[in-house]
Amino acid sequence: MKIVILNTSERTGGAAVAARRLLHALAKAGVDVEMLVRDRATKEEAVTSLNKGAWRRGVNFFRFLWERLVIFACNHFSRRNLFQVSIANTGLRVRRKALVQEADVIHLHWINQGFLSLKEIKRLVDSGKKVVWTLHDLWPATAICHYPGGCEKYQTGCSACPMLQPNSWVDLAKRVAQEKARIDWRQVTFVGCSDWIVQEARKSLWLRNARFMTIPNPIDTRLFRPMERRKARRELGLPEDKPLVLFAAAKLSDTRKGADLLLEACSRLVKDGEKDLEFVLLGNDSAKFASQVPFPVHILAYIADEPTLAMVYAAVDLFVIPSLEDNLPNTVMEAMACGTPCVGFRTGGIPEMIDHQVNGYVAASRDTDDLARGIHWTLHHPEPEKLSAACREKVLSHYEESVVAKKYIALYRNLTRDRKWNTNRRSPSSRSPITPSAG
Numbered sequence: 001m002k003i004v005i006l007n008t009s010e011r012t013g014g015a016a017v018a019a020r021r022l023l024h025a026l027a028k029a030g031v032d033v034e035m036l037v038r039d040r041a042t043k044e045e046a047v048t049s050l051n052k053g054a055w056r057r058g059v060n061f062f063r064f065l066w067e068r069l070v071i072f073a074c075n076h077f078s079r080r081n082l083f084q085v086s087i088a089n090t091g092l093r094v095r096r097k098a099l100v101q102e103a104d105v106i107h108l109h110w111i112n113q114g115f116l117s118l119k120e121i122k123r124l125v126d127s128g129k130k131v132v133w134t135l136h137d138l139w140p141a142t143a144i145c146h147y148p149g150g151c152e153k154y155q156t157g158c159s160a161c162p163m164l165q166p167n168s169w170v171d172l173a174k175r176v177a178q179e180k181a182r183i184d185w186r187q188v189t190f191v192g193c194s195d196w197i198v199q200e201a202r203k204s205l206w207l208r209n210a211r212f213m214t215i216p217n218p219i220d221t222r223l224f225r226p227m228e229r230r231k232a233r234r235e236l237g238l239p240e241d242k243p244l245v246l247f248a249a250a251k252l253s254d255t256r257k258g259a260d261l262l263l264e265a266c267s268r269l270v271k272d273g274e275k276d277l278e279f280v281l282l283g284n285d286s287a288k289f290a291s292q293v294p295f296p297v298h299i300l301a302y303i304a305d306e307p308t309l310a311m312v313y314a315a316v317d318l319f320v321i322p323s324l325e326d327n328l329p330n331t332v333m334e335a336m337a338c339g340t341p342c343v344g345f346r347t348g349g350i351p352e353m354i355d356h357q358v359n360g361y362v363a364a365s366r367d368t369d370d371l372a373r374g375i376h377w378t379l380h381h382p383e384p385e386k387l388s389a390a391c392r393e394k395v396l397s398h399y400e401e402s403v404v405a406k407k408y409i410a411l412y413r414n415l416t417r418d419r420k421w422n423t424n425r426r427s428p429s430s431r432s433p434i435t436p437s438a439g
Contacts, residue, residue, distance in 0.1 A: 001031065001032065001104050001105070001412055001413070001416060002032045002033070002034075002102055002103050002104050002105075003026065003031060003032065003033040003034075003103060003104070003105045003107055003412060004033070004034055004035070004036055004099045004100055004102075004103040004105075004106055004107065005019055005022065005023055005033065005034070005035040005036070005107045005109060006035075006036050006037075006094065006106065006107065006108050006109065006111055006115075006116070007019040007020075007035065007037055007108075007109040007110055007111065007115075008037065008038055008039065008110055008111055008112060008113055008114075008115040009037060009038065009039040009041070009110075010035065010037045010039060010040050010041045010042060010044075010047050010049075011041040011042070011304065012039065012041070013110065013250065014136065014250070014329070014330050015109050015110030015134075015136035015137075016037075016109075016110065017330055018109070018134075018136065018193070018217040018218075018330060019035065019109040019110070019134070020035065020047075021217065021218050021219060021220065021401070022134075022217070022218055022404070022405075022408065023035045023046060023047075024220070024401070025218040025220075025401035025402070025404055025405040025408075026405050026408065026409070027046065028401060028402070028405070029401075029402065029405040029406070029409060031405070031409060031412075033046070034046050034047070034048060034099055035047045035048070036048050036050065036094060036097065036099050036100070037049055037050070037051075037115075038050050038051050038060055038092065038114070038115045039051060048099060050092050050094070050097075060092065060114060063090045063091060063092070063114035064113050064114035065114075066089070066090050066114070067086065067087060067088070067089055067090055067113065067114050068082065068083075068113075070087060070089060070172075071085060071087060071164075071172065074164065074167050074170050074172050075164045075165050075167075076165040076167065078165055080163075080164075080165070081163040081164065084145060084146060084147075084163055085144040085145050085146070085161065085163055085164065085172075086112040086113065086139060086144060086146065087144055087172055087175075087176050088111075088112065088116065088117050088118045088121070088176070089117060089118075090114060090117050091111075091114055091115055091116040091117035091119075091120050092114075092115060092116065092120070093120060094116065094120065094124075095120065095123045095124055095127060100124075100129075103129065104129075104130065104412070104416050105129070105130045105131075105132055105412050105415060105416065106124055106129050106130070106131050106132070107131075107132045107133075107134070108121075108124075108131065108132070108133040108134070109133075109134050109136060110136050110137070112139065112146075118176070118179050118180060118183070121183065122182065122183045125183055125184060125185075125187050125188060126184070126187075130189075130412075130415040130416060131187060131188045131189070132188070132189045132190075132191060132411065132412075132415070133188050133189070133190050133191065134190075134191045134192075134193065134215075135190055135191065135192045135193065135197050135198070135201055135327070136193065136327060137197075137327060138154075138197065138200055138201060140180075140190070140201070140204075140207070141154060141200065141201040141203070141204035141207050142154040142158060142204065143158030143159075143161065143172075143173040143174070143176045143177035143180065144158070144161055144163075144172055144173050144176050145161065145163055147256060147325045149163075149256075149324075149325060151163075152203075153173075154177075154203070154204050154205065155203045155204065155205060156205060157174075157177055157205050158173040158174065158176070158177040159171050159173050159174040159177070160173065160174075161173035177205075177206075180206055181205070181206045183206070185206055185207050185209070185210040186209050186210055186211070188210055188211070189210075189211045189212075189213070189411065189415060190207070190210055190211065190212045190213075191212075191213055191214070191215050191408075191411070192212060192213070192214045192215075192327075193214075193215070193216055193217050193327050193328035193349065194214065194216070194327055194328040194348065194349025194352050195214050195349070195352060196327070196348050196349045196352065197327050197328075197348070197349060198212045198213075198214050213411065215404060215407045215408060215411070216328055216333075216398060216399050216404060217328055217330065217333065217399065217404065218399060218400070218401045218403075218404035218405065219330075219333050219334065219337055219395065219399050219400070219401065220401055221337050221395060221396060221399075221400050221401070223306055223307065223310055224306075224310045224313070224333075224334050224337035224338050224395075225310065225314075225337065225338060225339075225392075226314055226338055226339035226388065226392060227310075227311065227314040227338070228314075229314060229315060232311045232312075232314045232315035233315045235311060235315075236300070236311060236312065236315055237298075238280065238298055238315055239278065239298075242276055242277075242278045242296075243276055243277050243278065243317050243379050244278055244279070244280050244298075244315065244316040244317050245277060245278070245279050245280070245316065245317065245318055245319075245320055245375060245379075246279075246280045246281075246282060246312065246313070246316040246318070246319045246320070246335070246340075247259075247262060247279060247280070247281055247282070247289075247319075247320055247321075247322075248281070248282035248283050248312075248319070248331050249282075249283045249331070250283055250284065250302070251283060251284045251285055252281065252283045252284065252285045252286055252289050253284075253285035253288065253289070255324075256323060256324050256325055256326070257322070257323050257324075258321075258322030258323050258324050258345070259289050259322070261322045261324075261345075261366060261368050261371065262320060262322040262368075262371070263289075263292055263293065264368035265322070265368040265369075265371040265372040265375065266293055266294050266295065266372075267294065268368060268369055268372035269372045269375060269376065270294050270295075272372065272376065274376060277295050277375075277379070278295055278296040278297070278298065279293050279295050279296070279297045279298070280297075280298045280300060280312070280315075280316055281297060281298070281299050281300065282300045282301070282302070282303060282309075282312060283301070283302055284301070284302050286299045286300075286301060287299065300312060309334065310334070310337075310338055313334055313335045313337075313338035313340050314338040314339065314340065316340060317340070317378070317379055317384075318340060318341050318342065318343055318360075318375065318378045318379060319331065319332070319335035319340050319341070319342045319343070320342070320343045320344065320371075320375060321342060321343070321344035321345075321350065322344065322345060322371060323344065323345065323347065323348065323350065324345070324347060324366070325347060325348050326347065326348040326349065326350060327348055327349050328349040328352070328353065329349070329350065329353075332344065332350065332353045332354065333353065333395060333399050335391070336353070336359060336360075336391035336392070336394055336395045337391075337392065337395040337399070338391075339388035339389070339391050339392050340388070340391060341359055341360040341361075341378050341381075341384075341387045341388065341390075341391055342354050342359075342360040342361075342391075343360055343361045343362075343363065343371065343374040343375050343378055344360075344361075344362065344363065344374075345362070345363050345364070345365045345366065345367075345371065346362050346363065346364055346365050347365045350362070353394070355390070355394065357377070358390050359387060359390035359391040359393075359394050360374075360378065360387070360391070361373075361374030361375075361377050361378055362374070
């Protein structure tokens with residue numbers, strides 16, 4: 001059994017991190033697996049890039065640019081939400097690549113920003129190969145947005161996307177929705193990293209007859225592990241005698257990450273007399289946020305090196321994730337693997353990871369007072385060692401590499417043997433047409 005994993009990037013972004021970790025987990029379990037990407041970041045033999053040579057890099061950059069330009073123009077040349085949506089109007093032809101031709105299972109992850117077009121996705125689905133798609137966001141279920149942010153149009157057919165400026169001459173959401181409706185999604189097995197994203201994706205007009213299951217992302221628990229806190233702080237130049245709270249994201253200014261709500265919670269903590277607390281910020285765009293935090297701040301910017309990243313998690317007292325909408329954040333998993341309790345809102349897949357007042361605190365959604373209570377409760381817990389042990393145990397039992405690899409191997413074997421499931425399905429021509437509504 002040969003598996004090929006497809007992802008836009010090898011290392012950039014949460015989905016890339018998760019896909020690469022799955023590559024390693026499957027390889028350690030003895031699976032013949034390789035990864036096909038556009039943007040390669042290492043020289044790992046199991047990863048093949050389609051971005052070789054100056055000519056190909058130029059063409060592929062144009063594909064990325066072309067998609068953004070179309071969105072930019074249709075958005076009345078506004079940068080608002082420019083990277084919150086994707087239209088997959090262009091991409092690379094991967095179906096005839098040797099890795100894809102030889103694979104028994106094609107496993108898609110995050111394939112946007114000019115890597116795969118919807119036409120190429122349709123070709124892969126129609127090829128007769130078994131196709132698995134891990135949902136790192138809701139883009140396959142919506143027309144163009146990666147997270148709908150409360151919009152329910154994708155449940156009846158997307159049009160006039162509220163993330164874009166109103167446009168009377170072209171409706172990008174409607175056009176993309178119509179193209180997605182032409183794909184026979186019943187031939188794809190969707191894997192949600194969380195139960196939450198499966199429940200949301202099932203509501204999609206064109207995915208209602210697709211097959212779904214839940215398998216979380218894996219993590220290397222030998223790399224992300226508890227370590228002596230004072231030693232980690234000395235290595236990172238952090239104070240050894242202060243309670244430290246970590247806030248981390250690839251881009252702290254991303255509104256979906258909830259920085260504004262965290263600032264409100266900080267104000268509540270100040271009113272409640274919390275004085276000794278200090279913050280550690282990890283990610284891009286840290287400076288602007290740091291200037292608004294009413295506590296001392298230590299900026300570590302963006303860290304890609306995983307051993308250093310693990311040291312950061314081990315150095316702090318808690319990790320706070322005020323996200324408004326998130327799937328199964330790698331950051332929560334990484335922190336818990338290092339024995340660091342987490343505090344977050346009851347939204348997305350976060351409450352599936354954090355067990356309330358067992359290994360962290362789950363605050364009511366968007367309730368900044370409750371978020372502040374969670375931070376206080378965790379920092380002043382009478383048995384911090386018990387919290388830390390519970391964090392580690394949750395990761396070992398649910399997200400450890402071998403645990404996740406076994407679930408994916410069972411899925412692959414089921415798909416490659418399940419001929420009856422494939423042949424008993426109605427042909428695409430027998431489907432009722434899906435017509436996106438105008439609402």
